[in-house]
Amino acid sequence: xxxxxxxxxxxxxxxxxxxxxxxxxxxxxxxxxxxxxxxxxxxxxxxxxxxxxxxxxxxxxxxxxxxxxxxxxxxxxxxxxxxxxxxxxxxxxxxxxxxxxxxxxxxxxxxxxx
Amino acid sequence: xxxxxxxxxxxxxxxxxxxxxxxxxxxxxxxxxxxxxxxxxxxxxxxxxxxxxxxxxxxxxxxxxxxxxxxxxxxxxxxxxxxxxxxxxxxxxxxxxxxxxxxxxxxxxx
Numbered sequence: 001x002x003x004x005x006x007x008x009x010x011x012x013x014x015x016x017x018x019x020x021x022x023x024x025x026x027x028x029x030x031x032x033x034x035x036x037x038x039x040x041x042x043x044x045x046x047x048x049x050x051x052x053x054x055x056x057x058x059x060x061x062x063x064x065x066x067x068x069x070x071x072x073x074x075x076x077x078x079x080x081x082x083x084x085x086x087x088x089x090x091x092x093x094x095x096x097x098x099x100x101x102x103x104x105x106x107x108x109x110x111x112x113x114x
Numbered sequence: 115x116x117x118x119x120x121x122x123x124x125x126x127x128x129x130x131x132x133x134x135x136x137x138x139x140x141x142x143x144x145x146x147x148x149x150x151x152x153x154x155x156x157x158x159x160x161x162x163x164x165x166x167x168x169x170x171x172x173x174x175x176x177x178x179x180x181x182x183x184x185x186x187x188x189x190x191x192x193x194x195x196x197x198x199x200x201x202x203x204x205x206x207x208x209x210x211x212x213x214x215x216x217x218x219x220x221x222x223x224x
Contacts (some may be wrong), residue, residue, distance in 0.1 A: 004156075031210055043202065043214035056211050090156055097210040100145070105156040 002026065004093050004106035012112045018079040021109045023091030025072050029104075031055075031097030032074040034066060037088040037108070046089075049074050050097050078111075086113045118205055118215035125221045132190040134218045136203035139184060143205040146179060147212070148188045151200045160188070160201075190220075198222045 005024045013019050025032050033056075034046040045058040049068035066076040072093075078085055088108045094101035118138045126132045138146065144165055149157040163170045163177045163186070170177045176189040186203055200217040207213065 033210060033212075035212075035214075042216045043204075043212075045211045045213070048210050050210075058211070092157075094210065101210075102159060102162075103210070103212065105149075105158070107154075107156045 004091060004104050006089075006091050006106040006109050008109060009107065010110050010112075012114065013081050014114050015081055015083060017081050018077060019081060019111060020075050020077045021089055021091075021111070023074045023076075023093075023106060025074070025091075025093030026104055029093035029095055030072050031094045031101070032068060032072065033092045033094075033097075033103065034074070034076050035090045035092065036060075037090060038084075038086070043090070046076065048097060055097065081113045083113050085111065087111060118203060118213050120201075120203060120215035120218045122216070123219050123221070125223065126193050128193060128195055128222055128224050130193055132188075132193045132197070132220055132222075134188045134190075134201050134203075134220065136186040136188075136215050137184055138186065138203070138205045138213075138215075140205055140207055140213070141181075141184065143207060145206040146177075146186050147204045147206065148175075148177065149202045149204060149214075151202065151217070153199075157202065193220075193222050195222045195224060 031050045033048040048056040068074045090108045092103040092105045094103045147162040148160045174191045204212040204214045
């Protein structure tokens with residue numbers, strides 16, 4: 001069974017641009033969560049999607065958005081990039097997103113903003 | 115707000131036991147987790163414990179939970195150089211959101 005895949009693995013953008021990251025969950029998983037990992041702030045929850053609906057949202061500005069498609073694949077978008085958006089963006093999938101579901105993480109997309 | 119704290123660094127010799135500690139603040143947490151992250155990689159779930167348990171053992175890993183003190187620990191027996199990584203504890207609150215600690219970098223010396 002294939003794991004969670006994220007594309008691209010590495011990305012370099014400049015300030016003011018926008019970026020779209022993609023996450024393909026494990027087959028059969030319907031919940032996809034996104035996390036941002038930075039040296040300063042650590043791992044922080046961005047949002048969770050389930051059945052194409054945003055179910056939970058972390059404390060990030062509106063420049064960060066996401067969506068989920070009918071096949072459970074998810075994308076996150078960051079508009080008007082800032083230097084502080086440089087981070088490793090991790091996606092995790094789980095079956096239904098309930099408390100007892102294990103979350104499986106992808107390898108992440110490393111975004112560098114210049 | 116919720117907060118999860120860990121010490122930053124731990125160094126042990128190969129073959130010794132490692133104990134990584136974590137404190138959390140949300141008493142309503144249902145599950146507590148330990149994840150491992152190797153350089154350039156995502157997070158790998160090592161083990162978890164349900165909040166009504168005190169201890170869980172899984173091969174070389176032992177998790178201890180003290181709910182009264184909101185303290186969680188991960189013991190790795192017979193630590194190997196391949197165990198060198200960053201270890202994160204995390205608590206799961208309502209819904210599917212994980213709150214992570216800052217991570218403990220474990221260095222295993224041969």
